[in-house]
Ligand code: HEC
Ligand code: HEC
Ligand code: HEC
Ligand code: HEC
């Protein structure tokens with residue numbers, strides 16, 4: 535039988551019945567919910583880029599190490615974004631005619647960097663530093679998630695203060711042996727045992743192994759750690 539009302543009328547009816555009370559509650563909760571919603575934090579939002587660079591291809595499938603492109607991540611506050619020259623090391627030969635790589639070739643020819651859109655953006659009043667996190671045994675995976683499965687790059691975590699603090703209050707469970715910092719697949723379980731014990735690594739074993747003490751929570755949760 536033919537429908538009398540177009541199905542979109544259902545949603546019109548729903549809006550008029552539920553819309554008003556929802557708007558009212560919404561205006562009370564709105565402030566807090568919107569502030570924390572992924573819409574505002576940018577969490578899991580895929581960012582369009584001038585070139586559809588894929589970590590899934592380059593890291594997940596080709597197995598290129600993060601440091602090949604993010605060269606300063608171990609030594610400085612910034613991980614760094616690779617210059618076009620790094621891409622051309624391979625793409626001068628490989629897939630040299632690909633349309634998708636047009637902007638890469640153009641950038642190289644004109645000696646102008648590719649205008650990548652930043653994915654992560656902490657406010658200026660927050661101090662962050664990559665090198666200390668890596669040195670103390672926090673892996674890329676803990677903060678950036680499964681980059682090796684991303685076609686276009688997105689921010690995996692909220693990057694809100696409470697997210698930073700949750701780990702700073704008790705970093706132990708997030709630490710890993712230093713050889714595993716760049717691994718996307720290492721997990722702290724029996725399948726990735728400490729070779730000395732054959733069991734899952736404990737926090738104390740990791741701290742011993744990495745040979746760097748972790749400061750106490752009072753120090754690393756003090757405001758001046760991140761706001762200086
Ligand atoms: C072949 C080069 C290459 C390799 C290898 C690589 N990346 Fe990237 N990465 C890029 C490029 C180019 C961008 C900028 C475009 C984008 O955001 O996708 C980027 C962006 C990122 C960003 C977002 C930066 C921002 O704008 O906030 C993160 C996080 C990141 N990479 C992490 C990693 C991690 C972790 C690894 C290793 C598991 C890795 N990358 C390996 C080239 C690379
Ligand atoms: C403790 C959490 C944490 C760890 C561990 C971490 N990152 Fe980041 N990363 C961040 C945050 C937060 C930002 C945003 C910094 C900003 O906006 O100032 C960021 C930004 C980036 C960027 C953008 C450029 C820059 O330096 O701002 C890249 C690329 C990146 N990370 C790659 C990596 C790679 C590769 C690793 C592992 C070797 C890694 N990150 C480990 C939290 C982390
Ligand atoms: C170590 C070698 C290597 C480096 C370095 C490298 N790539 Fe690639 N890239 C490849 C290979 C191999 C493929 C083909 C992957 C596939 O299809 O499985 C590829 C594929 C691509 C594609 C898809 C092309 C198409 O037509 O499907 C793009 C876009 C791309 N790379 C961009 C970049 C950019 C941008 C950089 C620099 C930040 C870069 N690549 C660095 C090896 C590399
Ligand atoms: C997964 C765990 C984890 C997350 C998430 C994390 N951190 Fe850390 N952070 C650590 C550890 C561990 C240390 C090293 C503490 C030490 O030195 O003993 C550290 C140290 C720091 C330091 C260095 C302090 C100093 O005096 O040099 C700064 C700054 C910092 N973190 C900022 C941040 C900010 C900002 C965020 C959120 C955007 C963040 N961290 C998220 C684990 C984490």
Ligand code: HEC
Pocket residue numbers: 656657660693694695696698699702754755756757758759760761
């Ligand atoms: C481990 C890092 C870290 C520590 C420690 C930290 N903050 Fe923050 N703070 C952040 C980050 C990241 C942001 C930005 C993201 C956000 O707004 O949540 C932020 C944002 C803020 C803001 C502005 C946003 C808002 O919520 O209104 C204020 C105010 C602030 N922090 C105060 C403090 C005070 C006071 C302390 C000490 C009790 C402190 N912070 C300790 C990381 C930190």
